[in-house]
Amino acid sequence: MKPYLFPALAILFASCQHALVPVDFNPDTSTRKHVVKEKEGITLIMENIEVKSDLMVFDVEVINTTKYPIWVNPEEFNYLEYWSQPTQSQLANNELPMPNRKGRSANEMEMVKYYERKIKSNNAAGSIFLLMGVGLLLIDSYQVAQKSEEYYQNLVQGNYQKSESIAKNMAVQDALVFAGLTALDIGSNTAEVSTINNNEDLHFLSEEILSPQLLAPGNQCRGKVFFKKGQELHSFYRFFLEIESIEFKVDLRKAKSRDRQRLYELNQKY
Known part of the structure; x- marks a missing residue:
């Protein structure tokens, strides 16, 4: 850029x-x-x-x-x-x-509870993004193994057009999986950054809040x-x-x- x-x-x-x-x-x-x-x-x-x-x-x-x-x-x-x-x-x-x-x-006290809820929610969101990423990788690995076997069978049998079609589908799937993993990674990082910010806000809350006086x-x-x-x-x-x-x-x-x-x-x- x-x-x-x-x-x-x-x-x-x-x-x-x-x-x-x-x-x-x-x-x-x-x-x-x-x-x-x-x-x-x-x-x-x-x-x-x-x-x-x-x-x-x-x-x-x-x-x-x-x-x-x-x-x-x-x-x-x-x-x-x-x-x-x-x-x-x-x-x-x-x-x-x-x-x-x-x-x-x-x-x-209300703000302490507010930040604690936010931190807990962000941690849960980060775990969900991680599990979704692992699940996506497992599904992709299984489908790639199946399509790879189908690709080589057609190649050996001389079905070059079918093999080429399978190869294109695999490339599209790879692109979609990459996009999905990127989105999950961004979501996970966002949740992590939010957790860091909320932890920092909670840590300095007692010093920064305007208290009755x-x-x-x-x-x-x-x-x-x-x-x-x-x-x-x-x-x-x-x-x-x-x-x-x-x-x-x-x-x-x-x-x-x-x-x-x-x-x-x-x-x-x-």
Whole structure:
């Protein structure tokens, strides 16, 4: 493959990844991926860093510039999801339609169980791929032995046309088996990589997750907040993050293709 194709493929791959961006994100001019909210001496910074098939992961930072300690409890954060993105008028007047679903953040124990299930599932998938590969090889070996015998019998008997036909069928079968084994190998490797990633996420979970804590004046805390999601990523999400009875509303929308390309460019820059 030509070297100049790699950047193009990287951008194409990045543009296929799901993500959530601020509702006012502009793919042509935006230079930030996060949302900043400030109320009564408390600053909240929130950025979507990953969207999985059933999970949304955020980087959340809270800065306390008040003169008193504040209680930060990410386990009470929640969200509403909507099929379609509200209009600017609806957002300005807080006249959102009925939400499709309500969700909440996951605590550390829930995330431990989540990763343990994923690891167990990936290990099982890897074993299944291995067994399927062995089974495919055994079936192929048996069929090759039969067809080889048939091929040589026809060759000895002078049935050259029949022998040639058998040889072509064997070549097609070899190609199909190779393709099948390649697909199984890719599936097995994918399961293995996923297991490695989930093991790593589980190992660093306690260090990375934003835990409930009392935040002293002048201090800040930062960590990951996990929200479980449905099978699909919807067009619009409103997150409610309450800190010391102060509610922060964060509006995010599903990134489009140009948005995702812009996110890739920003990730490369910073």
